[in-house]
Amino acid sequence: MGKTEADPFAIFHLPPPGETSSERAVREAKEAEAKRVSDLIDEQLKAEKQALKKEKYVVKVLLLGQSESGAYECKSTTLKNFRMRYAKAAWEAERASWRSVIQLNVIRSIITIVEILQAEMDGDPIDSSTPTTPVESPTPGTPTPALSTLLTDKHQLLKLRLGPLRRVETDLKKRLGQGAMEEVDGAAAELSELGPLSLEPESEVLVKKQRAEWGVHRLHDALEKLSVAVVRVGSPSLRGHGSDDGSKEAGVDDVTDVIASCREDMQALWSDEAVRAVLKKRKMRMEDSAGFFLDDLDRIAQRNYEPSDDDVVRARLRTLGVQEYRISFDPNDNTVFADASDPSLEPRPVKRIPILNIAGVGGDAGREWLLYDVGGSRTMRHAWLPYFDNVQAIIFLAPVSCFDERLTEDSKINRLEDSFLLWRTVCGSKLLQKTTMIMFLNKCDLLKKKLKSGVQVKTYLPSYGERPNDANTVVKYLKDKFKEILKQESPEVKRRSYFYATTVIDTKATAATIKAVRDSILRDYLKSADIV
Ligand SMILES: Nc1nc2c(ncn2[C@@H]2O[C@H](COP(=O)(O)OP(=O)(O)OP(=O)(O)O)[C@@H](O)[C@H]2O)c(=O)[nH]1
Numbered sequence: 001m002g003k004t005e006a007d008p009f010a011i012f013h014l015p016p017p018g019e020t021s022s023e024r025a026v027r028e029a030k031e032a033e034a035k036r037v038s039d040l041i042d043e044q045l046k047a048e049k050q051a052l053k054k055e056k057y058v059v060k061v062l063l064l065g066q067s068e069s070g071a072y073e074c075k076s077t078t079l080k081n082f083r084m085r086y087a088k089a090a091w092e093a094e095r096a097s098w099r100s101v102i103q104l105n106v107i108r109s110i111i112t113i114v115e116i117l118q119a120e121m122d123g124d125p126i127d128s129s130t131p132t133t134p135v136e137s138p139t140p141g142t143p144t145p146a147l148s149t150l151l152t153d154k155h156q157l158l159k160l161r162l163g164p165l166r167r168v169e170t171d172l173k174k175r176l177g178q179g180a181m182e183e184v185d186g187a188a189a190e191l192s193e194l195g196p197l198s199l200e201p202e203s204e205v206l207v208k209k210q211r212a213e214w215g216v217h218r219l220h221d222a223l224e225k226l227s228v229a230v231v232r233v234g235s236p237s238l239r240g241h242g243s244d245d246g247s248k249e250a251g252v253d254d255v256t257d258v259i260a261s262c263r264e265d266m267q268a269l270w271s272d273e274a275v276r277a278v279l280k281k282r283k284m285r286m287e288d289s290a291g292f293f294l295d296d297l298d299r300i301a302q303r304n305y306e307p308s309d310d311d312v313v314r315a316r317l318r319t320l321g322v323q324e325y326r327i328s329f330d331p332n333d334n335t336v337f338a339d340a341s342d343p344s345l346e347p348r349p350v351k352r353i354p355i356l357n358i359a360g361v362g363g364d365a366g367r368e369w370l371l372y373d374v375g376g377s378r379t380m381r382h383a384w385l386p387y388f389d390n391v392q393a394i395i396f397l398a399p400v401s402c403f404d405e406r407l408t409e410d411s412k413i414n415r416l417e418d419s420f421l422l423w424r425t426v427c428g429s430k431l432l433q434k435t436t437m438i439m440f441l442n443k444c445d446l447l448k449k450k451l452k453s454g455v456q457v458k459t460y461l462p463s464y465g466e467r468p469n470d471a472n473t474v475v476k477y478l479k480d481k482f483k484e485i486l487k488q489e490s491p492e493v494k495r496r497s498y499f500y501a502t503t504v505i506d507t508k509a510t511a512a513t514i515k516a517v518r519d520s521i522l523r524d525y526l527k528s529a530d531i532v
Pocket residue numbers: 065066067068072073074075076077078288289290291292313314315316317318319320374375376377442443444445446502503504505506
């Protein structure tokens with residue numbers, strides 16, 4: 001190579017004239033460090049590029065539905081069914097942490113009962129706006145016989161003996177930590193100001209069934225805090241309360257210890273006939289409320305209690321904001337179900353037909369899913385919009401049992417009506433025109449119970465007319481209504497939709513539905529991405 005053809009930039013790589021050997025060593029060290037940093041940046045860029053490419057094939061699924069204090073659409077419960085089946089490692093790792101949430105649910109139920117007894121003692125009027133499952137009780141507003149005379153010294157004693165649960169509730173909330181907060185809505189605000197429990201007539205205690213509910217913004221963080229607390233059991237800061245007999249098992253934290261010590265008193269309260277009569281009069285069906293575990297106290301209020309899958313699914317913790325979950329499907333599970341849309345009320349076994357081999361056709365496409373669980377209250381709905389972009393499927397939870405209930409936040413609105421409105425808005429969104437729509441007509445168990453107790457659908461939905469008042473007919477009627485709305489709101493594209501009648505706390509029955517849903521979403525995704 002001649003002098004004129006020399007690399008004009010070579011001069012920049014030449015050592016400075018007159019460089020000593022120590023200066024050279026310093027320079028070379030600097031150059032080596034610069035190269036290391038440059039290589040690192042290159043590697044990061046490459047990894048980001050690969051992640052972006054992979055992200056393109058991530059299937060996004062959004063769970064939607066209303067949620068008001070006192071009535072929920074079970075979005076998080078549905079998601080738990082997915083994770084229990086398809087994110088087994090994370091599910092197992094979290095299991096112990098859910099114990100604290102279940103304990104919190106138990107304590108909440110007991111405190112609610114004590115407050116209702118208090119209201120009866122004080123002669124507080126019955127709150128007619130409360131959307132609870134109706135039981136045979138007098139029409140709100142009409143004079144009701146006082147049951148306070150049924151409440152005796154026995155109840156006073158029980159109340160006193162259950163007093164420590166208040167402190168334990170505070171401890172549990174502290175454990176949930178900063179990621180958690182109490183969702184205080186309107187009338188329930190006073191509850192957070194409540195002092196110690198009291199059955200004295202001069203007490204300031206107010207009973208509202210529109211309860212302040214404990215919720216979390218970052219479930220993962222909250223559960224992680226709980227697991228740390230569980231590991232720390234036996235640490236001095238968590239000790240301090242002895243059990244009835246003064247003994248305490250090693251490794252049992254204070255909260256669990258107090259709950260176990262209160263087991264018999266909690267059972268006595270829950271099984272007491274006078275208490276049941278007051279609850280009935282005040283239209284509170286604890287059995288139908290979220291996070292109900294009082295029938296399982298024998299098992300749960302134990303020092304060695306460990307939650308089962310079903311317990312975790314039934315545990316109630318309100319979602320605030322939007323939570324993201326990643327699920328990676330097993331690469332060996334490469335068959336999908338044949339189309340199983342529109343099954344009858346009881347999930348029908350569907351024939352398993354290997355219609356495609358994903359690994360062979362689309363590589364990793366469709367293996368990674370991002371599931372978004374959003375807080376459903378009206379004040380949170382604005383937060384949904386950014387998640388509509390590029391979403392493959394919406395799982396919409398509609399509560400079929402709520403045809404006779406009204407929103408807590410606006411007592412003029414029927415809950416079913418609100419669900420129809422929300423469904424119309426979601427179906428009509430331009431961003432979702434090609435999105436697969438999956439509807440869970442949920443809470444079939446509560447619907448059956450309600451109809452069995454004699455509630456007539458036509459009283460609340462005059463258009464229901466003289467159709468039979470049974471669950472199958474009601475579900476079919478509502479499904480047709482939802483389908484009609486979907487059709488009206490999908491004028492151009494033929495959008496895929498699937499409707500399922502569900503009871504998502506029944507994990508066994510839901511397993512088949514979840515599998516069918518997974519397969520439908522995957523099949524539609526692969527088709528839309530032109531992978532098949
Ligand atoms: N009886 C009955 N209860 C159910 C059913 N599905 C869910 N639940 C209960 O309802 C409660 C609330 O459900 P969640 O899944 O937390 O409701 P959500 O839609 O996530 O509510 P937000 O987080 O407040 O938006 C849970 O504690 C469940 O135990 C069902 O099909 N039948």
